[in-house]
Amino acid sequence: QVQLVESGGGVVQPGRSLRLSCAASQFPFSQYPIHWVRQAPGKGLEWVAVISSDGTSKYYADSVKGRFTISRDNSKNTLSLQMNSLRPDDTALYFCARDWGASHGLDVWGLGTTVTVS
Amino acid sequence: QSVLTQPPSASGTPGQRVTISCSGSISNIGSNTVNWYQQVPGTAPKLLIYSDNQRPSGVPDRFSGSKSGTSASLAVSGLQSEDEADYHCAAWDDSLYALVFGTGTKVTVL
Numbered sequence: 001q002v003q004l005v006e007s008g009g010g011v012v013q014p015g016r017s018l019r020l021s022c023a024a025s026q027f028p029f030s031q032y033p034i035h036w037v038r039q040a041p042g043k044g045l046e047w048v049a050v051i052s053s054d055g056t057s058k059y060y061a062d063s064v065k066g067r068f069t070i071s072r073d074n075s076k077n078t079l080s081l082q083m084n085s086l087r088p089d090d091t092a093l094y095f096c097a098r099d100w101g102a103s104h105g106l107d108v109w110g111l112g113t114t115v116t117v118s
Numbered sequence: 119q120s121v122l123t124q125p126p127s128a129s130g131t132p133g134q135r136v137t138i139s140c141s142g143s144i145s146n147i148g149s150n151t152v153n154w155y156q157q158v159p160g161t162a163p164k165l166l167i168y169s170d171n172q173r174p175s176g177v178p179d180r181f182s183g184s185k186s187g188t189s190a191s192l193a194v195s196g197l198q199s200e201d202e203a204d205y206h207c208a209a210w211d212d213s214l215y216a217l218v219f220g221t222g223t224k225v226t227v228l
Contacts, residue, residue: 035217037163044120044222045155045163045206059215095162103151104210104217105168112162 002027002108004096009113012086020113022079022096027108030054030074033099035106036081038092046092049081050099064090086117121146122207122220129226130197138223140190140207146218150210152190154183157204166205167192194225202227
C-alpha cells in the first residue's frame, strides 16, 4: 500500500548532526511535494520543511532555517533531512508526509522516527 | 510556536455535537484554505478535512469543516468513543512562507 517509512533517528549530543531518511513506496514519489513535521513529547505538531516534487523549491520553519536541509532523490524514492547544530528543543518525533496538492493537505504520513538531543 | 490558536480541550457525551475552533490571521486562514487532522495518541496524524470543508474518501460525514474570515471550525456530530483524539488545524501562511499548525485540541468522550 501507499507508504512512507522514516529512519535515522536516535540520541545525539547538542551541537552534533543527524540525518533522517524517508522511504516512499507504492505511489509516484516524483509527483508529490513532501514535508517534514515534528512533534515534541506531549506537544502539538510543528511543521519543519517542505520540498517540491522536483526538488528545486525548499522552504523551512524559522526554528530550523540555516541548520536543517531537506533534499530528495526521486530515482530512489527517498527524502532526507540533514540536521546540524542540534539543540535540545529539536527533540521530537519526526514525520514525513505527502502533500497531495489540495491546500497542502498531508494525506499520507509515516509512523515517525524519534530524535533525542541530550 | 503555533500560529493558529485552538482550545486545549473539548468534550461531549456519545451522540452529542462538538465544535473546535481555529483562529488565525489574514496571512494564513484569511488567505488560504484550512486542513484538519485527527491524531489518536501514539499514532500518526490522519487527514480529516481539506480545503476548509472537504472530506477525503473514508472519512465519515459526521465530520464537517467551515471557515469564516480568519477563523475555521471543525464539527463532530453524533460523537462516538472512537472520536477521542487530538485534533489539529493547519494552513499555509503567505507571510511566513510556511505551513502553520494549530495548538491542538484534545477531544474527550465522556
